[in-house]
Amino acid sequence: MNLIGEHTDYNDGYVLPFALPHRLAAAVAPRADTLLSVATLGSDGRIQQAEPIEIAALHPGSPSGWAAYPAGVAWALRDQGIDKGADLVIAGDVPTGAGLSSSAALECAVTLALLGAAGHPEPDEHDRPHIARLAQRAENEFVGVPTGALDQTASMCCVAGNVLFLDVRSGAAEQVPFDLERAGLRILVIDTRVKHAHSESGYGDRRRGTEKAAALLGIDALRDIPPEGLPEALTTLPEDLAPLVRHVVTENARVLDVVTLLKQDDIANIGPLLDASHTSMRDDYRISTPELDLAVDTARSAGALGARMTGGGFGGSAIALVPSNEQQAVEKAVTAAFDDAGFRRPRLFTGVPSAGAGRDTT
Incomplete structure (x- = not known):
């Protein structure tokens, strides 16, 4: 996740x-x-x-x-x-x-x-x-x-109790402590149980779009655009590519901001960054769905500190950062909202940072 x-x-x-x-x-x-x-x-x-x-x-x-x-x-x-x-x-x-x-x-x-x-x-x-x-x-x-x-x-x-901060270009990785329990918080996973038929084609379209934008800008990858260089880059791009670039550049900045907050042991304040990430994926990358938007909006209004869709988009899951004592209320609100909208009931569970793959020879 x-x-x-x-x-x-x-x-x-x-x-x-x-x-x-x-x-x-x-x-x-x-x-x-x-x-x-x-x-x-x-x-x-x-x-x-x-x-x-x-x-x-x-x-x-x-x-x-x-x-x-x-x-x-x-x-x-x-x-x-x-x-x-x-x-x-x-x-x-x-x-x-x-x-x-x-x-x-x-x-x-x-x-x-x-x-x-x-x-x-x-x-x-x-x-x-x-x-x-x-x-x-x-x-x-x-x-x-x-x-x-x-x-x-x-x-x-991945290592239990941590998030993995990965620089994909260099391969440099750092385990960043993510002690939700000590902070009195939980990650609620909301599996909308929806997968739209165009998920793989839409993913490929967006990847090709970002690669085309990088080529037009004369850079190896969109990673090379700093936040302060974004306005100038956007003025040189076709209308259909500019929103994709804006999402990638701002999302990279949000990752760095979240890492800074986690290292300061300030998990609660990552909520607005999760919100901004979802807005960017919904409006700029255009990969959200009515089910994901309903899950995110309902979780926020029911007490979540922040929420966003996660994964490739066009269905799948959302996550919400919730106070431990508010999780039940958020779950009830999301389930009721899906019922009222006539959507299939979502699958809800707590996302616990756990160990990655291993071998058991017993």
């Missing part, structure tokens, strides 16, 4: 995620051949089995569907000289379609599993960013989804 810093990762900017306590597990057994066999175990006990495939035969686009994610990992590892066969069984409780990086959780779990099956030790903190990049490559080049590095890096590198 990203506390703040949306659509900045593929613009070489800053992000501030934390890992959730939900887990996806990939059980693995080595094979004597070079086949990859993948199955999923559903919450109803049903097993869904993909057709075993020769690792040497893997290529982008085949297989497709859900099996593309673990197959993409095997494909990326093959290029690293790791091509041993394995049987995988995958199960977990990470919500899918909620904008909470379920695909990254899958990719990172499978990467650790296949590395383990090939005899590699559990990676240390220095190896983990490299593994995150392998998982990202699987999603970008094999599955064909143009995500940035945020999701996989968070899944691999």
Whole structure:
């Protein structure tokens, strides 16, 4: 889950995620051949089995569907000289379609599993960013989804009780304490249970738009525009690109401001920055939905200190920073608002900053 810093990762900017306590597990057994066999175990006990495939035969686009994610990992590892066969069984409780990086959780779990099956030790903190990049490559080049590095890096590198301050360009990462309990606060996650059909195409359109804007401005990435240089940059851009640039530049600044407040142990005052982030995504990046806007607006009016949509947009989840003693009231208000609007009831839970991916050999 990203506390703040949306659509900045593929613009070489800053992000501030934390890992959730939900887990996806990939059980693995080595094979004597070079086949990859993948199955999923559903919450109803049903097993869904993909057709075993020769690792040497893997290529982008085949297989497709859900099996593309673990197959993409095997494909990326093959290029690293790791091509041993394995049987995988995958199960977990990470919500899918909620904008909470379920695909990254899958990719990172499978990467650790296949590395383990090939005899590699559990990676240390220095190896983990490299593994995150392998998982990202699987999603970008094999599955064909143009995500940035945020999701996989968070899944691999987050530490319990902290948010991960990541400079995507340099790869520099810092664990920033995020002690919500001591501050008397909680992060309420509001999964709208809505995923709009144009989410992937809309994400790609915006990424291409920011890349085009950077090219027109003669810079490597929008990260290179300082806040004070934004007004001049906007005057040189076409009308359709200027709002995208304004969001990325101001969002990077908001990430830095939130980090400053957290280091001052002032969590409560990040609320207005969360609000500003949502407004920017709604009005400039145009990736919000009626359900997300209703969740955010209702949470604020019911006592949240700040709220924003999180993730790629076009559905998924919002987060709200709420005083612990107000959480129940905020939850009731959001549920009632969705009922009154005729929307599907949202899924609500507390976002607890947790440890990222690990290996269990017991």
